[in-house]
Amino acid sequence: MKHRFTVIEEQDCTVATAVGAFLDCEHYTYLHKSLIPKMEVLRVHGRAVTYRQCLRFLCFRTSQEMTLEYLPPGHFSTYDIKPSSWIPSVHHLISARVDVDYSKHPERDTTIMRFDCELDVPFLLWPFRGLLQWALQRMHHKKDQEDLEAIKRRDRLFGRGNVAAYLAPHQFLLHKDDYIAHFAAELNHDPARASAETSI
Amino acid sequence: MTQEPFYERSIPIRGLRKNKLNYFRLSDEVEVVVLELPGDTFRVLRDVCPHMGGPLSQGWYRPADKTLHCPWHGYIFDVESCAFTENPNEAVYACMRTPSSSFKPYPTPRYKLPALEYERNGDELFIRRTSSR
Numbered sequence: 001m002k003h004r005f006t007v008i009e010e011q012d013c014t015v016a017t018a019v020g021a022f023l024d025c026e027h028y029t030y031l032h033k034s035l036i037p038k039m040e041v042l043r044v045h046g047r048a049v050t051y052r053q054c055l056r057f058l059c060f061r062t063s064q065e066m067t068l069e070y071l072p073p074g075h076f077s078t079y080d081i082k083p084s085s086w087i088p089s090v091h092h093l094i095s096a097r098v099d100v101d102y103s104k105h106p107e108r109d110t111t112i113m114r115f116d117c118e119l120d121v122p123f124l125l126w127p128f129r130g131l132l133q134w135a136l137q138r139m140h141h142k143k144d145q146e147d148l149e150a151i152k153r154r155d156r157l158f159g160r161g162n163v164a165a166y167l168a169p170h171q172f173l174l175h176k177d178d179y180i181a182h183f184a185a186e187l188n189h190d191p192a193r194a195s196a197e198t199s200i
Numbered sequence: 201m202t203q204e205p206f207y208e209r210s211i212p213i214r215g216l217r218k219n220k221l222n223y224f225r226l227s228d229e230v231e232v233v234v235l236e237l238p239g240d241t242f243r244v245l246r247d248v249c250p251h252m253g254g255p256l257s258q259g260w261y262r263p264a265d266k267t268l269h270c271p272w273h274g275y276i277f278d279v280e281s282c283a284f285t286e287n288p289n290e291a292v293y294a295c296m297r298t299p300s301s302s303f304k305p306y307p308t309p310r311y312k313l314p315a316l317e318y319e320r321n322g323d324e325l326f327i328r329r330t331s332s333r
Binding site: 167179 | 248251253270272289293295297300
């Protein structure tokens with residue numbers, strides 16, 4: 001039985017910053033270590049990366065495989081979430097798909113974040129769909145708050161919307177070529193000049 | 201008007217926790233992390249990771265190899281030389297770190313911990329202002 005819910009929030013940062021933060025995969029198991037203590041890349045296929053990750057969900061520590069796909073400029077889909085071992089986990093009972101979209105607020109220089117989740121819940125767990133929704137929203141909100149605090153600190157230190165650190169030639173980002181292709185004009189970014197300026 | 205060469209707020213040595221990151225705010229704009237090193241010396245660092253600005257004070261210090269680990273990306277720095285020594289994410293994403301038009305993994309960036317000079321006066325450390333603040 002399908003249970004769907006949506007969360008829409010305004011985030012006080014530019015879209016380039018929000019998307020860059022999402023693609024900055026090196027922070028996943030450090031800034032978010034209370035949620036994702038461990039991660040491993042299993043497969044890469046185009047803009048989709050399949051991970052095995054250890055996750056803290058409610059009071060459980062669970063291991064899952066999931067695929068995260070980037071659809072430029074600001075859409076991320078998480079799907080094919082399944083247990084990574086035979087050890088019983090919530091993924092044996094429930095399947096989920098999450099879509100996160102970042103777009104520019106029509107009137108302000110902020111970002112609208114839209115979080116769409118679809119859960120496939122067995123009949124016996126249907127009465128608990130509210131609890132599952134609450135737990136997933138709480139987890140996503142915590143991760144978002146950690147990212148936004150980091151963004152706010154960087155805005156204070158380096159200026160609002162400054163993503164120079166992401167654009168540095170030596171900095172690894174998921175799908176960096178696509179990110180720069182979509183945001184370069186907005187960021188006045190010239191890869192050739194950046195490479196020359198930051199060469200050591 | 202010339203500015204004092206040192207920050208007004210000093211750091212009490214007796215209050216420093218051994219083998220831990222000690223956080224202090226010297227002014228509205230300057231926060232520091234202080235580490236006690238062997239030989240009765242100290243390392244005073246601005247609380248800003250040179251990689252992306254993370255708060256070093258919220259990271260962790262490994263006294264066994266005198267390394268400081270940033271809380272945002274886990275980057276590892278040698279506290280004595282202040283040099284960046286390792287990015288632990290390189291192994292995790294090794295299969296994806298292919299050079300492209302926008303990603304040039306080499307040479308390795310020469311990040312350095314932002315160390316501040318200090319002078320000791322009895323049981324207090326006075327931190328020298330940098331030229332920008």
